[in-house]
Amino acid sequence: MVKSKDFFIFFLLLVLGLFFVYIYSNIKTTKEDVYNRIETDQIEQISTILNAVQRDFTTSLNIRNSDELLNAFMEEENAKKYEDIISLIMTANIKYAYILYKDEKNKFRFILDASKTDKASFYQKFDVTQNEYFDVYSTKKPVILKQKDIENLYITLLHPIIINNEVAALFSVDITTKIQDIILQSIKPLENFFIILIIVVVLFMAMIAMQLFHYFATRKRVFTDPLTNTFNRNYLEELQNVINLNNYSIAMLDLDKFKSINDIYGHQAGDFVLVQASKIFKASIRASDILVRYGGEEFLLLIHNRSGSALQVCERIKESISSRDYFYEGNEIGLSVSIGLHKHPALEKNLHEAIKIADKMLYNAKKNGRNRIEIYDEKSISEKNDSSKDISFVKEALDEDRVTCYYQPIYDYKKCEIYKYEALVRIIAADGRVVTPFEFLPQIKGTNMHYKLTQRILQIVFDKLKESKKNISVNINFSDLINADIEETIIKHLKSNPELASSVTFEILESDEIDDVELFKTKTNLLHSLGAKVSIDDFGSGYSNFKTIIDIEANYLKIDGSLIKNIDKNIKDYKVAKSIIHFASQSNMQTVAEFVHSKNVFDKLVELNVDFMQGYYISPPKATLIEKEELFDSVKAI
Amino acid sequence: MRTVIGVFFLIALAFADNTHAIKAEILEKIFANISMKKGLVIWSDDKELIEEFDKKGSYATTAYCKDATLLILENKKNLDKTCHEKAIFVLDYALLKEVPQSFGAIFWKKGRPNIVIIAPRAKAQSIIVSDKLDDYVEDKIW
Numbered sequence: 001m002v003k004s005k006d007f008f009i010f011f012l013l014l015v016l017g018l019f020f021v022y023i024y025s026n027i028k029t030t031k032e033d034v035y036n037r038i039e040t041d042q043i044e045q046i047s048t049i050l051n052a053v054q055r056d057f058t059t060s061l062n063i064r065n066s067d068e069l070l071n072a073f074m075e076e077e078n079a080k081k082y083e084d085i086i087s088l089i090m091t092a093n094i095k096y097a098y099i100l101y102k103d104e105k106n107k108f109r110f111i112l113d114a115s116k117t118d119k120a121s122f123y124q125k126f127d128v129t130q131n132e133y134f135d136v137y138s139t140k141k142p143v144i145l146k147q148k149d150i151e152n153l154y155i156t157l158l159h160p161i162i163i164n165n166e167v168a169a170l171f172s173v174d175i176t177t178k179i180q181d182i183i184l185q186s187i188k189p190l191e192n193f194f195i196i197l198i199i200v201v202v203l204f205m206a207m208i209a210m211q212l213f214h215y216f217a218t219r220k221r222v223f224t225d226p227l228t229n230t231f232n233r234n235y236l237e238e239l240q241n242v243i244n245l246n247n248y249s250i251a252m253l254d255l256d257k258f259k260s261i262n263d264i265y266g267h268q269a270g271d272f273v274l275v276q277a278s279k280i281f282k283a284s285i286r287a288s289d290i291l292v293r294y295g296g297e298e299f300l301l302l303i304h305n306r307s308g309s310a311l312q313v314c315e316r317i318k319e320s321i322s323s324r325d326y327f328y329e330g331n332e333i334g335l336s337v338s339i340g341l342h343k344h345p346a347l348e349k350n351l352h353e354a355i356k357i358a359d360k361m362l363y364n365a366k367k368n369g370r371n372r373i374e375i376y377d378e379k380s381i382s383e384k385n386d387s388s389k390d391i392s393f394v395k396e397a398l399d400e401d402r403v404t405c406y407y408q409p410i411y412d413y414k415k416c417e418i419y420k421y422e423a424l425v426r427i428i429a430a431d432g433r434v435v436t437p438f439e440f441l442p443q444i445k446g447t448n449m450h451y452k453l454t455q456r457i458l459q460i461v462f463d464k465l466k467e468s469k470k471n472i473s474v475n476i477n478f479s480d481l482i483n484a485d486i487e488e489t490i491i492k493h494l495k496s497n498p499e500l501a502s503s504v505t506f507e508i509l510e511s512d513e514i515d516d517v518e519l520f521k522t523k524t525n526l527l528h529s530l531g532a533k534v535s536i537d538d539f540g541s542g543y544s545n546f547k548t549i550i551d552i553e554a555n556y557l558k559i560d561g562s563l564i565k566n567i568d569k570n571i572k573d574y575k576v577a578k579s580i581i582h583f584a585s586q587s588n589m590q591t592v593a594e595f596v597h598s599k600n601v602f603d604k605l606v607e608l609n610v611d612f613m614q615g616y617y618i619s620p621p622k623a624t625l626i627e628k629e630e631l632f633d634s635v636k637a638i
Numbered sequence: 639m640r641t642v643i644g645v646f647f648l649i650a651l652a653f654a655d656n657t658h659a660i661k662a663e664i665l666e667k668i669f670a671n672i673s674m675k676k677g678l679v680i681w682s683d684d685k686e687l688i689e690e691f692d693k694k695g696s697y698a699t700t701a702y703c704k705d706a707t708l709l710i711l712e713n714k715k716n717l718d719k720t721c722h723e724k725a726i727f728v729l730d731y732a733l734l735k736e737v738p739q740s741f742g743a744i745f746w747k748k749g750r751p752n753i754v755i756i757a758p759r760a761k762a763q764s765i766i767v768s769d770k771l772d773d774y775v776e777d778k779i780w
Binding site for chain 1: 731747748749750751752753754773774776780
């Protein structure tokens with residue numbers, strides 16, 4: 001809207017500028033007109049006098065031809081008389097007035113000079129360079145010569161002296177521009193005023209033009225994703241206010257297993273794939289369609305109705321993506337795309353709602369095997385109504401700030417104190433129900449939403465640590481740990497706050513995700529270097545590599561709950577737990593047992609000399625950090 | 639010829655910011671159409687005019703009037719007695735009357751450039767004037 005105002009001001013200035021130019025041009029024209037009127041008036045006056053003088057030549061001097069005229073002015077008395085008469089026309093504006101005689105050799109000569117200055121001698125030669133002097137003899141009519149090449153002279157009036165129908169000589173009157181100069185001088189301030197006005201207007205116009213140019217240049221930068229050269233989400237925000245959804249179908253596109261490409265070949269390969277894919281997307285759509293990089297490897301495509309069948313466009317994209325070979329630094333990368341299509345987004349409340357449905361379809365496409373298109377239809381609607389918690393559920397919770405953490409104490413039974421707390425994510429559903437991660441984490445695993453959720457949890461935990469000064473553990477996946485944004489968040493918070501770092505423990509899930517052991521070590525070393533503690537979560541359930549665990553110098557081993565929960569009944573679990581506790585003790589690691597749900601389990605763990613315990617027997621996770629007095633509430637109740 | 643020199647005047651006047659250069663140009667044209675017994679060596683009391691001739695290099699110049707074959711005179715007072723007999727071209731019509739040895743003049747009349755060459759005086763000094771300058775030749779000073 002601001003820019004509309006700028007355009008209006010620019011237009012207004014343009015009109016104003018043109019108006020001033022028009023006024024200025026009119027002043028110039030008026031000036032010329034005044035010049036011409038003065039010139040005409042002067043010439044008329046001079047001609048009247050010269051005609052009278054000419055008549056006097058014949059009446060007083062009785063002259064009948066040019067020779068008699070020459071002879072008449074040889075006589076000083078005559079010359080003096082007519083010089084006096086002609087000098088009557090001499091004003092400030094008339095510089096020279098003289099009579100020229102053309103001799104037998106066609107040379108012009110002065111026979112009378114009434115000028116006050118630069119007076120010529122009688123019969124002195126006068127070199128003329130303009131043919132008009134000769135033309136007067138044939139035309140017998142006065143001629144006005146514009147004297148642009150002669151300094152101080154404006155025009156010369158050549159007035160023939162006609163005696164007996166023959167041109168006997170020429171009156172020549174040189175007129176200067178003195179009066180015109182005076183007029184010019186008086187008009188000059190007005191002219192200058194308008195010139196300044198025009199310059200000011202032009203300057204303002206230039207400023208506004210620059211501002212508009214800057215606006216559009218910035219706008220392009222702000223609305224364009226620099227990597228893929230497609231629109232970004234900022235553009236989507238602008239678009240949602242102006243787009244007519246009746247004209248479009250909406251497709252969400254997501255590159256399959258993009259995270260693996262990033263992990264295996266590096267982020268540069270990921271960028272390469274994104275660029276290649278976006279090129280294919282752009283080549284498969286029309287100018288009227290709108291492609292937006294929605295986030296990470298996810299694109300939003302608004303397909304205009306005039307582009308034909310939206311499904312065909314999506315199929316074309318899917319085929320083009322999967323049929324091409326992608327090579328990055330000699331490695332062939334397989335690529336496919338999953339697409340969620342909403343053919344009638346106008347049926348939804350707004351663009352945002354329509355996108356959510358397309359996103360849901362995309363999730364279905366992923367869930368149903370990837371490299372496929374899922375179209376929104378009635379079946380999908382019913383699915384939507386009784387859906388499990390999915391990406392959009394998490395996205396909504398993040399947007400509406402409904403993500404929170406519950407805290408379960410980790411108990412130091414030897415000191416009878418709470419050693420620390422484990423932060424466990426929860427989402428408060430729209431209906432107020434507390435939703436546990438089992439309902440939504442599997443669905444977002446490996447998606448960008450997972451990273452966003454992790455970042456939010458970290459933020460909540462860091463805030464809690466600062467507020468409470470207690471020790472808190474937070475769960476983090478290996479894939480989270482190697483995510484650049486998450487790493488940046490961790491470094492940002494811990495580097496500047498050593499106290500905060502010493503209070504936090506990162507519980508890293510020990511699983512088959514850890515395929516790059518060296519990278520794993522590097523990342524845990526980074527956490528150590530920041531002053532944070534590292535715990536291996538769910539130890540004993542995955543593909544435990546004892547050497548790796550020793551190498552990373554974890555502070556804690558958290559024994560997997562599946563080994564603990566039946567420890568009082570299952571001797572094998574008891575033996576495994578015993579071995580882990582022994583191994584940890586030998587490797588300078590402390591042990592935490594989770595899933596402690598009964599006194600029997602608690603006692604067995606005491607017997608095994610585990611360091612810390614955690615479970616519903618001690619305390620369930622709570623929305624707040626409970627005190628030790630609140631522990632064993634279930635036991636107390638009995 | 640009238641047209642040739644006339645056009646030359648117009649061009650010259652268009653660049654009227656250097657009158658000495660214009661004068662030198664016109665004089666060069668004139669001197670190209672006269673011939674003297676001796677080669678042309680120019681002296682002038684107008685030092686800037688001499689500088690213009692030196693710049694063009696068409697004619698030899700000298701700082702001493704006694705070494706010159708042609709004098710270009712602006713002011714009668716600057717004429718050394720030893721040079722009275724030399725051929726003189728003046729820069730004012732009135733000087734033609736005052737300096738008997740002067741045979742020609744270039745001057746501005748009513749804002750226009752004028753050239754006058756006095757034929758008897760030129761002849762007396764064995765200066766031959768080309769027909770091309772006929773428009774400027776006069777038999778006497780008026």
